Amino acid sequence: MVTGHGNIKAYLYRFKITEAPNCPCGNDNQTAEHILLECTILKEDTERLLAAVAKADNWPINKEILIKNTTKHLQNSRNREIKSKKLNKI
Numbered sequence: 001m002v003t004g005h006g007n008i009k010a011y012l013y014r015f016k017i018t019e020a021p022n023c024p025c026g027n028d029n030q031t032a033e034h035i036l037l038e039c040t041i042l043k044e045d046t047e048r049l050l051a052a053v054a055k056a057d058n059w060p061i062n063k064e065i066l067i068k069n070t071t072k073h074l075q076n077s078r079n080r081e082i083k084s085k086k087l088n089k090i
């Protein structure tokens with residue numbers, strides 16, 4: 001994610017693994033920067049992550065904790081997105 005690689009649509013689109021680089025929020029290009037800073041779907045998770053990082057006793061944050069927390073937030077968001085899509089199909 002930090003390097004711009006990973007399971008993000010802009011990256012997957014570049015290697016023709018997905019048909020379009022757009023984000024479910026409507027943004028045309030789902031980049032790592034978009035996911036971490038701009039995505040409206042992930043806004044709550046971004047705010048929680050930034051609040052956790054901003055705590056003085058958490059800085060500089062341990063890289064393993066940052067990766068673990070970010071992965072957990074993204075998995076929770078993805079699970080919510082999947083549940084939302086399933087509800088829309090009903």
Ligand SMILES: [Zn+2]
Nearest residue numbers: 023025027039
């Ligand atoms: Zn988005």
